[in-house]
Amino acid sequence: MSSKLRIMVPVKRAIDFAVKPRVNSAKTGVETAGVKFSINPFDDIAVEEAVKIKEAKKGAVESIHVVSAGSSKAQEVLRQSLAKGCDTSTLIDVGDASVEPLTVAKMLAKLAEEDKSNLIILGKQAIDDDSNHTGQMLAGLLNWPQVTAASKVDINESTGEVTVEHEVDGGFETVSASLPMIITTDLRLNTPRYATLPNIMKAKKKPLKTVKPADLGVDIAGRLETVSVSEPPPRPAGIKVNSVDELIAKLKERGAL
Amino acid sequence: ASTLAFLEHSSSQLTPGSLNTVTAASKLGGVTALLAGTGAREAATAAAQLAGVEKVLVAEDAAYDHGFAEKITPLVAANVAKHGFTHVVAPASSVGRGFIPRLGAALDVQPLSDIIGVESENTFVRPIYAGNIITTVKTSDKIVLLTARGTAFPPAQKGESTAPIEDAETADLSATPTVKFISEHLAKSERPDLGSATRVVSGGRALKDKESFDSLVYPLADALGAAVGASRAAVDAGYADNSLQVGQTGKVVAPELYIALGISGAIQHLAGMKDAKTIVCINKDPECPLFGLADFSLEGDIFQIVPELTEKIKNA
Incomplete structure (x- = not known):
C-alpha cells in the first residue's frame, strides 16, 4: 500500500444501554430529561479497534479521526474517544435536530473525502433507533466495499488487503477486500478500554473542530415522520410453580405441551 | 403499490425468512419476487x-452468490428502474440488512429496517431501543425500502396458481467494488432452525460449562422437538456456538414455547425472546429478572430440575 492508513471513526451519543427507555409525556418520542447518555456501545468498539490497529501496526496509521453528528453534548463522546487514543475530532453540530442515517452518511462521506480517509470503522447500529444503516449507506455513497458485523479484522498494511471475519445468519463468514473500505463492528470484535485520567487530561488538548451541516453542503431535512410511539403491552403477570409436575400440568393446561 | 420482494435461497430452497418477507410484501398488494445467484x-x-x-x-x-451488497444493490436498482417498483422488501437477514441501506444511498431514499407491521403504503411499525419502544413511522420517499422482521409475519403458503418466471434485468457490475469470499462456518444441525422454531430451549451461564450445556439443554430440546438457543453470556463463555445466541445482538425468536434454563434475563436477551407466546424460566436465583417476564417460574437448581423435566416429558 502506497499511503498510510487514515482511519475515520463515526460515533453517536445515545441513551445508555442500561437505561430502560420510556415514552415521553407528549408521546412524541422517548424521555431524555435526566437520562444517562453514553457513546453507542458498538461505536465504542469501533474506537477501540482503530486504536488497537494503531498500536499494533507501528507507523502504519497516520491518523484516527473521530466524528459525531449531534448536539453540542456530543462533544463528550468525542473527548472520551480522544482520551482512548483517537487523534483528531469533528463535531457536526446539528443542534437538537434528529438526523436520519442517510443525512448522516452524506455528511460523513463529505468529511471522508476532505480527509482522504481510507478506512472507516463504525458500529453496526446505534442502540437507539436500531436502524443498522449508516455504514452501508456511507459505503454506497463512496462506492467502497463494506463488511458488516465484524468480529475479527486483520489488515495487511503492505498490500492494503483487509481480511474480516463477520457474523452472518447461522454462523460466521471470512471475506477480504482492498482499502479503501468500510467495516461495521459487532460486539465480539473487542472489549473497549477505559480512558485513564492522564489520557483524559491530554485529550482536552487534542483538536475538536465544529462544522455545520451547511458547511458540508447537506440539507438535514428528513424523509420520515414519527406518527406515534408506544411501549409494548406488558405481559400478563406470570405464576410461580413449585415442582416439575406442576409446571408440566400448567403447560398442558395452556396447550403449550 | 408495485412491490419487489428480494428472496434468499440456500441449496435451491427458499430460506424461512423469505417466506415471511413474501407475507409482509403482500400486505402492500401483488408481489414480484427476485431471486439471484447460483440455484x-x-x-x-x-x-x-x-x-x-x-x-x-x-x-x-454466480456474481450474486454470498449476497454481497456491492453486487445485489445494482441488480435490484436495475430492476426497480426497469419495472418502476414503488416498494422493495427484503428479509431482515444479514444479506437484507447489508444491501437495503446501500440501495437507499443509490436511490437517495431512507429505508425502514426490521418492520413488524404494515399500516399503509407509506406507514410502517418498527421496534426501536431493542424492542422497548414501538414506533409508527410515515415516509415521504417515492420509493420505499424495507426489511421485514421474520417473526412478525407468518410464512407465505402455497397458492392456487403458479406465477410466471422471467429473467431479471441485468446490471452493469463493472464499476462495483469487490469483496472476496474466503470461507464460512455455519452451524449444521438436525434440530429445527432457531429463527423459525415453534419451541426453543435456551441455556445461560448458570450451566457452568459446555459439558453441562450439552448434557442438559440438548436432551430437553430433543424431548420437546425444540431448537436450542443460548444467552450471550453462555456463548461468550464458550458453552454454545455464536449462531445459537438469542437477543438483540443475536437471533430474535417468537416461538410458542420458550424455556430459559439458568438465564438471568439481561435487557439484550429479553429483546430477543419477549414475544414468545409462553415463557418458562427455571433459575435458582429468586432475584432473576426473567421471573418478572415469565408465564411460569420455577425456582430451583437446574442440575436437578432439568433431568427430571426431560424424563417426564419423554414419558408423557
Missing part, C-alpha cells in the same frame, strides 16, 4: 407457487 432458477419454481406472488424474476449468476 436461483430452481428456487424460483418454489417462489412462483406462493400465494401473493404474481411474477418471479431470476438472475442466475
Whole structure:
C-alpha cells in the first residue's frame, strides 16, 4: 500500500444501554430529561479497534479521526474517544435536530473525502433507533466495499488487503477486500478500554473542530415522520410453580405441551 | 403499490425468512419476487407457487452468490428502474440488512429496517431501543425500502396458481467494488432452525460449562422437538456456538414455547425472546429478572430440575 492508513471513526451519543427507555409525556418520542447518555456501545468498539490497529501496526496509521453528528453534548463522546487514543475530532453540530442515517452518511462521506480517509470503522447500529444503516449507506455513497458485523479484522498494511471475519445468519463468514473500505463492528470484535485520567487530561488538548451541516453542503431535512410511539403491552403477570409436575400440568393446561 | 420482494435461497430452497418477507410484501398488494445467484432458477419454481406472488424474476449468476451488497444493490436498482417498483422488501437477514441501506444511498431514499407491521403504503411499525419502544413511522420517499422482521409475519403458503418466471434485468457490475469470499462456518444441525422454531430451549451461564450445556439443554430440546438457543453470556463463555445466541445482538425468536434454563434475563436477551407466546424460566436465583417476564417460574437448581423435566416429558 502506497499511503498510510487514515482511519475515520463515526460515533453517536445515545441513551445508555442500561437505561430502560420510556415514552415521553407528549408521546412524541422517548424521555431524555435526566437520562444517562453514553457513546453507542458498538461505536465504542469501533474506537477501540482503530486504536488497537494503531498500536499494533507501528507507523502504519497516520491518523484516527473521530466524528459525531449531534448536539453540542456530543462533544463528550468525542473527548472520551480522544482520551482512548483517537487523534483528531469533528463535531457536526446539528443542534437538537434528529438526523436520519442517510443525512448522516452524506455528511460523513463529505468529511471522508476532505480527509482522504481510507478506512472507516463504525458500529453496526446505534442502540437507539436500531436502524443498522449508516455504514452501508456511507459505503454506497463512496462506492467502497463494506463488511458488516465484524468480529475479527486483520489488515495487511503492505498490500492494503483487509481480511474480516463477520457474523452472518447461522454462523460466521471470512471475506477480504482492498482499502479503501468500510467495516461495521459487532460486539465480539473487542472489549473497549477505559480512558485513564492522564489520557483524559491530554485529550482536552487534542483538536475538536465544529462544522455545520451547511458547511458540508447537506440539507438535514428528513424523509420520515414519527406518527406515534408506544411501549409494548406488558405481559400478563406470570405464576410461580413449585415442582416439575406442576409446571408440566400448567403447560398442558395452556396447550403449550 | 408495485412491490419487489428480494428472496434468499440456500441449496435451491427458499430460506424461512423469505417466506415471511413474501407475507409482509403482500400486505402492500401483488408481489414480484427476485431471486439471484447460483440455484436461483430452481428456487424460483418454489417462489412462483406462493400465494401473493404474481411474477418471479431470476438472475442466475454466480456474481450474486454470498449476497454481497456491492453486487445485489445494482441488480435490484436495475430492476426497480426497469419495472418502476414503488416498494422493495427484503428479509431482515444479514444479506437484507447489508444491501437495503446501500440501495437507499443509490436511490437517495431512507429505508425502514426490521418492520413488524404494515399500516399503509407509506406507514410502517418498527421496534426501536431493542424492542422497548414501538414506533409508527410515515415516509415521504417515492420509493420505499424495507426489511421485514421474520417473526412478525407468518410464512407465505402455497397458492392456487403458479406465477410466471422471467429473467431479471441485468446490471452493469463493472464499476462495483469487490469483496472476496474466503470461507464460512455455519452451524449444521438436525434440530429445527432457531429463527423459525415453534419451541426453543435456551441455556445461560448458570450451566457452568459446555459439558453441562450439552448434557442438559440438548436432551430437553430433543424431548420437546425444540431448537436450542443460548444467552450471550453462555456463548461468550464458550458453552454454545455464536449462531445459537438469542437477543438483540443475536437471533430474535417468537416461538410458542420458550424455556430459559439458568438465564438471568439481561435487557439484550429479553429483546430477543419477549414475544414468545409462553415463557418458562427455571433459575435458582429468586432475584432473576426473567421471573418478572415469565408465564411460569420455577425456582430451583437446574442440575436437578432439568433431568427430571426431560424424563417426564419423554414419558408423557
